[in-house]
Amino acid sequence: xxxxxxxxxxxxxxxxxxxxxxxxxxxxxxxxxxxxxxxxxxxxxxxxxxxxxxxxxxxxxxxxxxxxxxxxxxxxxxxxxxxxxxxxxxxxxxxxxxxxxxxxxxxxxxxxxxxxxxxxxxxxxxxxxxxxxxxxxxxxxxxxxxxxxxxxxxxxxxxxxxxxxxxxxxxxxxxxxxxxxxxxxxxxxxxxxxxxxxxxxxxxxxxxxxxxxxxxxxxxxxxxxxxxxxxxxxxxxxxxxxxxxxxxxxxxxxxxxxxxxxxxxxxxxxxxxxxxxxxxxxx
Numbered sequence: 044x045x046x047x048x049x050x051x052x053x054x055x056x057x058x059x060x061x062x063x064x065x066x067x068x069x070x071x072x073x074x075x076x077x078x079x080x081x082x083x084x085x086x087x088x089x090x091x092x093x094x095x096x097x098x099x100x101x102x103x104x105x106x107x108x109x110x111x112x113x114x115x116x117x118x119x120x121x122x123x124x125x126x127x128x129x130x131x132x133x134x135x136x137x138x139x140x141x142x143x144x145x146x147x148x149x150x151x152x153x154x155x156x157x158x159x160x161x162x163x164x165x166x167x168x169x170x171x172x173x174x175x176x177x178x179x180x181x182x183x184x185x186x187x188x189x190x191x192x193x194x195x196x197x198x199x200x201x202x203x204x205x206x207x208x209x210x211x212x213x214x215x216x217x218x219x220x221x222x223x224x225x226x227x228x229x230x231x232x233x234x235x236x237x238x239x240x241x242x243x244x245x246x247x248x249x250x251x252x253x254x255x256x257x258x259x260x261x262x263x264x265x266x267x268x269x270x271x272x273x274x275x276x277x278x279x280x281x282x283x284x285x286x287x288x289x290x291x292x293x294x295x296x297x298x299x300x301x302x303x304x305x306x307x308x309x310x311x312x313x314x315x316x317x318x319x320x321x322x323x324x325x326x
Contacts, residue, residue, distance in 0.1 A: 047108040047127065057101040060255050067262060068095040082178045082280065083273045087265055093247040098262070104254030105130055105323055120251040130252060135324045145245050146321035148228045153314050157234030157307045159300045162290045163275035164199050165206040165237070168214035170277050177209075184279040184287060193277070193291045202230045203237040234303055236272050239310035240265040245317055252324055253317070261313055264306070271302050 048056075071088050072095060074081055088095065103109065108129040115121045115128035122131045135142065170176045170183060171194045183190050194214060201207050204222035207215070215221070222230050231238045243265040246258045273280060275288040275295075288302075289295030 045106045045108055045129075047110060048103070049110050050112075053103065053107075053109050053112065056103070060101040060259070061099050063259055064095075064099045064255075067259065067266075068098060071095065080180075081283070082181060082278070083269060083283065083285065084266070086269050087243065087262065091244050091247065091265075093243075097247075097250075098258065100251075100255070102251040102253060102255045102258075104257075105252060105320070118251070135252065139325065141248070142321050142324050145248060146318060146325065148231060149245060149314055149318045149321065151228045152231045152233055152238060153311065153318060155232045157304075158200075158202070158232050159234045159303045159307075160198075161200050161202075161235070162197065162296050162299050163236070163272065163288070164194065164197055164290070165201045165203070165210070166272065166276035166278075167194050168199055168201065168210045168218070171211045171214040171217075173211045178278050181278045181280060181282075183277045185277060185291070190277045202232055203235050204230075205241070206237045233307050233310060233314070236268050236303065236306065239306050239314075240268045240272075242310060242313050242317065246313075249317065249320060249324075253320060257313065257316055257320075264309055264313060268306050271299070271306070275299050 068088075071081075071085060074085070108127050109115065111126055112128035113123065116123035118128075120131055120134045121128050167190055170187075170190050172191055174187070176183070185193065194217065199214070199218045200220065201210075201218055202220055202222060204224055204227050207218060207220075207222045210218065220230060233239065243258070243261040246253045246261040250258065270285070271288065274285050275290050279287070281287070287295075288299050290299050
């Protein structure tokens with residue numbers, strides 16, 4: 044089923060999206076002008092490849108045709124014919140292998156029981172027995188020895204390959220799993236902060252097919268998760284206004300797990316929307 048929107052119908056949707064995107068990226072762009080780095084908020088713009096100007100482009104999603112949308116003429120993934128812009132079916136065919144892989148990963152993750160016992164130790168494992176920590180400008184809350192002690196006194200059970208690959212060499216052997224890119228669909232689970240942050244990555248990889256409202260929903264989820272991720276990390280970010288989640292204590296573990304559950308609840312409908320999008324594109 045397709046719906047054709049006139050300029051008076053799609054124009055306000057486009058402007059509303061641009062305003063929402065602008066509000067989400069404004070602080071990052073201001074810092075970039077001042078050449079100031081932020082260890083928490085810049086992550087979504089440095090780790091993930093989508094640029095702020097790409098987020099600002101409005102994509103209506105499959106089944107929506109836009110009258111007199113000449114600005115989409117020549118835009119990748121679109122066809123413009125007889126004064127109407129619409130998604131090019133040939134683009135989905137060309138990217139079929141990628142869409143199938145994303146679908147396999149997201150569907151498997153959605154079907155797997157979430158786990159809530161990792162306590163954010165991935166960030167600690169990235170600072171284990173090394174002086175080459177990722178955020179050099181920010182001190183370790185417990186110092187190097189204290190950080191190592193937390194890692195050694197806990198069960199490290201990271202299931203996410205793109206977190207595990209940043210572990211220090213001595214920390215990798217302490218992890219109960221040894222994730223690889225190939226095993227990612229078999230290991231990823233919906234309680235993992237990074238798996239849920241990555242919904243933003245998959246939504247962007249599926250652009251222009253992903254409705255922009257879904258992309259920004261995933262962005263907002265990833266932003267909020269990143270805040271918990273760094274509050275529970277070994278770094279002292281109190282100077283930036285972030286109170287630590289003391290995962291080395293019972294109270295901190297309970298706080299972290301409760302937040303994990305809340306994020307898993309928020310992530311599930313977004314993941315299922317992306318699964319449905321992939322299935323629509325693969326038909």
